[in-house]
Amino acid sequence: MRTIALYPGSFDPPTNGHYDIIKRSATLFDKLIVAVAENPAKKYFFSVDERTSMLREIVREYDNIEVDHFDGLLVEYADKIGAVTIIRGLRALSDFEYEFELALMNRHLNANVDTIFMMTDEHYSFIRSSLVREVARLGGDISDKVPPVVEKYLKEKLF
Ligand code: ADP
Numbered sequence: 264m265r266t267i268a269l270y271p272g273s274f275d276p277p278t279n280g281h282y283d284i285i286k287r288s289a290t291l292f293d294k295l296i297v298a299v300a301e302n303p304a305k306k307y308f309f310s311v312d313e314r315t316s317m318l319r320e321i322v323r324e325y326d327n328i329e330v331d332h333f334d335g336l337l338v339e340y341a342d343k344i345g346a347v348t349i350i351r352g353l354r355a356l357s358d359f360e361y362e363f364e365l366a367l368m369n370r371h372l373n374a375n376v377d378t379i380f381m382m383t384d385e386h387y388s389f390i391r392s393s394l395v396r397e398v399a400r401l402g403g404d405i406s407d408k409v410p411p412v413v414e415k416y417l418k419e420k421l422f
Contacts, residue, residue: 269346280387299332338373
């Protein structure tokens, strides 16, 4: 059986922290689907198409990684694509409570899908998309926090 894992997120924008989780997860499963969330209740800085395009560019050289987007229930999307594992990343303790609730809720909704957590790399523990957007908006250097394509998209959108 081929194992398919799903890494869902806002990726608004994707950061080196996300990229690190993507690369490490892709070595553990036959196939990794990175899924960009489109939640109508949430306001995003980048459109779903922009976030998807950035991720596709980032993972271009990996044969076993695909990028897709989804709306609606994550566990239903997981079922649809045949994924039995959801990957999420953990940075500081502050991520834990939210991720814990989310994982339990998803398991409650669909007991066939389980969540696995990858610890952040120590270099990326302080990187989150909203902070990257803020630093970029104020003209700070983000070149070591995001892949080059993301830096380009941010500069084009902000300036
Ligand atoms: P969401 O809105 O679904 O939380 P994010 O794009 O903010 O979407 O995050 C997607 C996942 O990636 C989450 O599990 C988050 O904890 C994880 N993540 C985000 N930034 C990092 C990072 N720097 N290191 C490790 N995991 C991260």
